[in-house]
Amino acid sequence: MTGAPLLDVTDLTVSLPHPDGSRLFAVRDLNLRVGAGQIAGLAGESGSGKSITSLALMGLLPDGAKVSGSAMFEGRDLLSMSARDRAALRGRQMAMIFQDPMTALHPMLSIGRQMTEHYRHHFATTQAKAMRRAEEMLDLVRIPDPRGALKRSPHQFSGGMRQRIAIAMALCCEPTLIIADEPTTALDVTVQAGILRLFERLRGELDLSVLLITHDLGVMSAVADRVSVMYAGRLVEGGARADVLTRPRHPYTHGLLNALPGAGGSGGMQTIPGLPPSIATHPPGCAFHPRCPFCAPSCKVDTPPLVAISDDRRIACPIDPLAPKKVTAS
């Protein structure tokens, strides 16, 4: 990555209140960078803290959540700025796309009304100008007959088209960063591929940066430049996509890849035994140790830090059982 990253998250920690008065840590010491024009992937099983991370960055955490660390975005720390400054950024310089486009779209209002409201709020401008912008954005995401689409309501579109509209809406105010939380999970595979190609095209055309959150490493391998993998609230591995996905070094990443259809030598789908822990029962030491085939005694005690193993690659596993073996001349 050249120059300062667009988003630079350092030691992000998020805790949520437990009914018994204690705190539950959904995210711990997370470090993440998204460069300008980059698609950075954040992966991990259900409950690993991906959505809480995105909500922390957007300033949309539930009541009672506590957050620490820093998240520098265009030179300002998102985590320490006032609620007012945060709201001014949201939907403008940074926008979010959710798994279910209906979260972003009001079911009863026309697409035109919804798309222009945002734009007019952030750029004091006329309705006619806002409508032109909305039409351009619908055209950009390849909605057929964009002008006609502005008059229709969300239920008149298919799920894939609704997701394209939600993306167009997010793009209206020319954000530099989009956080997309499982944007294709609800869609069938062909539609999913279309949406992923759309992100790739927009990144190229608009120099857009995307933090792409998904539990699906298949989706990641299609578009992400970089991949970070989370387990039980912590990052366990990060690096360039090709490196991480073809030569995983953390046993968890390795397990996730083996569970993909068609992976490995035996037809793939070798699921990792056991289940990810719930937020209330994160095990001591390395949270993955109860499921790890390479678990050593120290893994049950010490929480492994994320360590750089090369310029561009980090893992949180001191055992490093998947490191390439040194060939020694005999």
Ligand SMILES: Nc1ncnc2c1ncn2[C@@H]1O[C@H](COP(=O)(O)OP(=O)(O)OP(=O)(O)O)[C@@H](O)[C@H]1O
């Ligand atoms: N409002 C909340 N109060 C208490 N715990 C919560 C709250 N929201 C999420 N959690 C817990 O925080 C942990 C992380 O949740 P999060 O939604 O970030 O997971 P995720 O990685 O996005 O999972 P998924 O793939 O299912 O979307 C989970 O254990 C979840 O149960």
Ligand SMILES: [Mg+2]
């Ligand atoms: Mg989630």
